[in-house]
Amino acid sequence: MSRTFPSLSNYKLSWVLLILVAVFCWQLKYFHNRYNNYKIFKYVYSHTTEEKNLYADYPEEYYDSNHYGPVFSVIVAPMALMPDAYGFLVWSLLNAVVLIWAVHLLPISTKNKALLLLLSAMEFANAEHYIQFNAVIAAFIIFSFILVEKRKEEWATLFIVLGTLVKLYPVVGLVFFLFAENKWKFIWSGLGWLAVFIALPMTISSPHFILQSYADWFNILQVKNGQNVNLTSSQDICLMGIFRHVTRNPNIPNTPFLIAGAAIFGAALLRFKQYASLQFRLQVLCSVMIMVVIFSTGSEHPTYIIAVPGVFLWMLTQDKPFSRWNIVLLVSVLVITSLGPTDAIPALIRRGYVNKYVLKAWPVVAAWLVISYQLLFKDFIAKEKQAALPAEDAKQEDELALA
Known part of the structure; x- marks a missing residue:
């Protein structure tokens, strides 16, 4: 039975x-x-x-x-x-x-x-x-x-x-x-x-x-x-924090980075014709989920649940989600960003490198730069039209066959 x-x-x-x-x-x-x-x-x-x-x-x-x-x-x-x-x-x-x-x-x-x-x-x-x-x-x-x-x-x-x-x-x-x-x-x-x-x-x-x-x-x-802005804080895991920790200079100001980030993102939003593309709009969502973390001095280890889904959402909606570059980025996010500050990484590496140089932020910042480049220069509308052509051709062939 x-x-x-x-x-x-x-x-x-x-x-x-x-x-x-x-x-x-x-x-x-x-x-x-x-x-x-x-x-x-x-x-x-x-x-x-x-x-x-x-x-x-x-x-x-x-x-x-x-x-x-x-x-x-x-x-x-x-x-x-x-x-x-x-x-x-x-x-x-x-x-x-x-x-x-x-x-x-x-x-x-x-x-x-x-x-x-x-x-x-x-x-x-x-x-x-x-x-x-x-x-x-x-x-x-x-x-x-x-x-x-x-x-x-x-x-x-x-x-x-x-x-x-x-x-x-x-x-x-x-x-x-x-x-x-x-x-x-x-x-x-x-x-x-x-x-x-x-x-x-x-x-x-x-x-x-x-x-x-x-x-x-x-x-x-x-x-x-x-x-938050000091070299011993558990926060400041952000773009500005990367520069402060790498140079060991806690006095590097936030303002130039915030202006640059706003200018890059704002320029992408001026591409009004691209608003018709769902892919463009989704990529804007990914960008803001990352930006709100990498441009905040209050960002800490658990804050990255906001940014990391943004990285992976962008990756999964690409034409080739698992290209060689994307696989490198995926592994970097999983190993460095998600596992880096945890006990899964030996203390010597975690304290001497991951925490000292806020490596958790690095792969996410890299992803945001790629996303921003695409938002600035990629023609999402043309890409969607090109993807729609095979489907239209197949539909026409089906109609002719039925006739």
């Missing part, structure tokens, strides 16, 4: 992998009482309801300090109200499920979705190990792009505004305004969501406290930015 068992496709197995990574990291951290970051996040809720400074130090509750916006208190509230074991587990699973959902909605083949999740799994594990919210931040950027593509600008701006008021990075989604069919809807819905999410935490606190908290948040981010 035979028995049939349900089987999972490779694509759905990639979902299972990310969920298992989330559960593994949860149990590793929870049962060893090493979940300080989750404590920081959950206390944002109680500190908001008690109107206690959200950015002060509370050594009796946790070490380090909060750097998320006041609206985060509402997002974390359901988990904060649970016992730690359950709230922390939901937090971990939330990161996995939201990222999977975002990738699932991308306008690429199922095979490429599976590969994108698999290739990003190690970087996802890094983010989960450090109990970060960055996987959701990456998903918010992807959601905003997808919803603009679907002509649902009013929902795209929800993710841009909410994400920005939590952790600034999703502000790059404003670039997708250029691709929006209804630009007035994008503007007015964005302003509407801004009012909603600024006011939302006032429902569990007071207007005065929340407005003061936004001012405090702005101030603490300025202080933190100054603290």
